[in-house]
Amino acid sequence: MYEALSACRLCPRECGANRNAGETGFCGATDKIKIARAAPHMWEEPCISGKNGSGTVFFSHCTLKCVYCQNYQLSTENKGYEITEDELCEIFLNLQKQGVHNINLVTPTHYVPQIITALKSAKEQGLIIPIVYNTSGWEKAETLKMLEGLIDIYMPDMKYFTNKRAEKYSSVRGYFQIASKAVEEMTCQTGKCEFDKNGIMQKGVIVRHLMLPGMMSETKKIMEYLYKTYGNSIYVSLMSQYTPMPQVERFPEINRRLNMTQYDMMVEYCADLGMENVYIQDGESASESFIPPFET
Template sequence: MNRCQLCPRACGTDRSAGQKGICGAGAKIKVARAALHFWEEPCISGTRGSGTVFFSYCPLHCVYCQNAQLSGGRAGAEITVRRLAEIFLELKKQGAHNINLVTPTHYTPHIARALRCAKEAGLGIPVVHNGSGYESVRTLRMLDGLIDIYLTDFKYMDKGIAERYSHAPDYAAHTKDAIAEMVRQAGVAVFDADGMMRRGVIVRHLLLPGHLEDSKNVVRYLYETYGDDIYLSLMSQYTPLQKERLPEGLRRMVTDEEYAGLIDFALALGVENGFLQEGAAASESFIPPFDLTGVLE
């Protein structure tokens, strides 16, 4: 915490002295919600829900963020590592299929300690790392042996698009290295008799309006590199919140034709292991209330 290098921005902030990193986080964990969540991929949410912990702040700062209240740190309360371990066990008691860590990167050392405590206390269900893809391999290695499933984004291939929308022209380079490490740790997907994922990697890609070609490049890279050893989740749910603050090209939703073009491209490549979205996926109802549910003792 005294010279933070946890994400690829490597800002060097002394979080232990009360300074805030580029992500916005200080030395203490801040969590906005811990509850059963039913809007992940079917093999993650299942019938009982995924035990999802939503961490405040984010290193990436995408201009179109769908959870800006969370990523900007406007929601959440500070808790201890001990309390985080208790939350994991409470979610298991509620019937969660797994523990789902949303935007965990900037709290990796805290999470690693909490997971060890919870596992020693009999956690016994899979742990999902649910992040942006903009990860440091060194940081991911702190979690080796603690994470069972990586549910990660791969947002952009093009440096210009990554710079324009996430201020991270190096996004693709870091994400490629990160996914390689995730696959090394989690391996080829394993499911139980009920179709729930026990181990493996799912890579999400959110199609942005007007950016079909970059999306095709992401899908091509992933399939040519990993084939069906990983699962792809191709998403159409982009929602232009606060349109007046968005670049002009992002002020509309994805068209049916754009999304069909991406799905057709993936199928033509030979992708078999994956998920797609049908119906009214682009809805604010997918964004839960960040009201401290399940956070405080």
């Protein structure tokens, strides 16, 4: 059905799997869309969740599969159920009817062609709320260009600065270089950040960084890079909600919660750099209760 899925190179893994013929690559996704949850979600940044929630669609499978994944049921266990493009379009329209502030596509990379079809159809049928592309940051600029004009808000992670960490926890090389090119493409597409009168983001980029235990040097380098490159023209979300999942037992150095004193030091570090647009979390955010239940 889709040319790009015949020798899939949608993400930087570039497996070349013929997904149209039923093959799967690293992510494990076929040509059928699979999702695990579609519902209003209150636990995003305030400018995304607002009062009514963000209309999140959690896609199954993942192109990165970090060892500490907070959504490992989807990324690694591949939980979820298959839907068609028409059903995805229907989901978008139903979420809008429920009054959510936006449609939030969570881990969408491996389904970009199908999402484009569903979004175009939904927009023709009256979808007008902003579309959020919520990603691990492991993205090819070429794939992002396919989305130009359809996405209003990009919410990429920037997880690692060093290859050592990226290889160990996400089995990728060159993560930082690839994620920084992706953020560059995202900022080009969205331009200046804009908010409505209630403070809900309408367009722009929010870069998320989940602090991992014992890795302050990674956080510092990433914050320095973001400020030096973008000043205060983008938003940054410094996240403290890291929860050690059962599968990290074999990585004892991250099999613990984040030290909140170190988190507070990083918040101060951002302020000292001159960063003004940083979302921060309190200690209570580090809880499994922030991980929603998924349908299978």
